[in-house]
Amino acid sequence: MSASYIDEMHEAFRSELVYRPEEIPLECTPGPKEMEQTLHGVMKLNGLIIRSLEEIAGRGANAVTYRAGKKFGHEIAKYFQKREDVEGALRELSDLLRGQYSFEVWKPEGEESFIIEKDGETFIYLVFHDCIVRQTLRRNGLEQGGPLCQTLYGYVVGAIEEITGRKARLEIVHTGPNACLKKLILK
Amino acid sequence: MDIRVDKDACVGCGLCVKDCPMHVYELQDNVSVPVRPNDCMGCLSCHEICPAQALEHRGIYPARRHYIDIKVCEMLRKVI
Numbered sequence: 001m002s003a004s005y006i007d008e009m010h011e012a013f014r015s016e017l018v019y020r021p022e023e024i025p026l027e028c029t030p031g032p033k034e035m036e037q038t039l040h041g042v043m044k045l046n047g048l049i050i051r052s053l054e055e056i057a058g059r060g061a062n063a064v065t066y067r068a069g070k071k072f073g074h075e076i077a078k079y080f081q082k083r084e085d086v087e088g089a090l091r092e093l094s095d096l097l098r099g100q101y102s103f104e105v106w107k108p109e110g111e112e113s114f115i116i117e118k119d120g121e122t123f124i125y126l127v128f129h130d131c132i133v134r135q136t137l138r139r140n141g142l143e144q145g146g147p148l149c150q151t152l153y154g155y156v157v158g159a160i161e162e163i164t165g166r167k168a169r170l171e172i173v174h175t176g177p178n179a180c181l182k183k184l185i186l187k
Numbered sequence: 188m189d190i191r192v193d194k195d196a197c198v199g200c201g202l203c204v205k206d207c208p209m210h211v212y213e214l215q216d217n218v219s220v221p222v223r224p225n226d227c228m229g230c231l232s233c234h235e236i237c238p239a240q241a242l243e244h245r246g247i248y249p250a251r252r253h254y255i256d257i258k259v260c261e262m263l264r265k266v267i
């Protein structure tokens with residue numbers, strides 16, 4: 001390795017900045033445009049982990065990622081206000097997910113209420129609009145609905161269970177490029 | 188939701204009819220017609236599958252797209 005190459009490399013990591021421990025950063029650096037490469041790197045890495053997990057664990061991959069998501073949901077929602085009403089719980093959940101996922105409660109035109117009772121099940125439709133998982137899968141050319149999506153389902157279920165104290169389940173109804181429809185089944 | 192189908196572009200393949208989870212479309216005289224637009228939840232699967240790019244949704248919430256490679260898009264924009 002040539003000395004000039006080493007010097008050049010060292011030069012790239014030098015600055016005149018005086019850094020003090022009390023200096024708390026108030027914004028992310030670098031700016032969003034420069035973050036693009038980092039974001040692509042993270043997406044690529046996540047995609048490869050999921051692909052490898054599927055290759056090795058087969059269908060068991062879903063159980064692993066679902067469990068991981070559920071634990072995360074319980075963990076995060078522990079610090080939120082406990083409430084019995086589902087509407088309140090969904091509000092809490094949407095605050096919890098802000099920035100990574102956004103969703104709305106939805107119903108087909110023919111349904112009277114957002115809480116639907118059909119075939120002995122009580123459920124609510126959720127349309128997920130912004131979703132970092134969908135972005136990651138599409139970035140990697142992976143199918144939607146697989147193990148990475150299970151992480152999100154686990155997360156939502158874990159958080160709802162933690163907030164309401166009720167058991168819940170989430171089912172995929174449809175995955176699309178711009179939004180996904182899910183069914184939150186309440187037990 | 189305001190959904191419009193370009194009747195001249197639509198080839199009547201019926202892919203949007205089959206793919207839409209909310210059964211928004213029906214084929215009438217070999218052209219897709221959005222008969223239940225208010226049941227649309229904005230997934231845009233129909234846009235992705237339509238070979239004729241005949242569909243238009245107005246008033247839709249566009250999900251954030253983080254996966255677009257801006258450099259590639261900038262290059263393509265110069266070419267197209």
Ligand code: SF4
Pocket residue numbers: 176206207208209210211226227228229230231232233234
């Ligand atoms: S966006 Fe989705 S729900 Fe709406 S018409 Fe297209 S396929 Fe159906």
Ligand code: SF4
Pocket residue numbers: 192196197198199200201202203204218219236237238239240241242
């Ligand atoms: S997918 Fe496109 S071309 Fe095919 S029927 Fe639907 S609108 Fe027409």
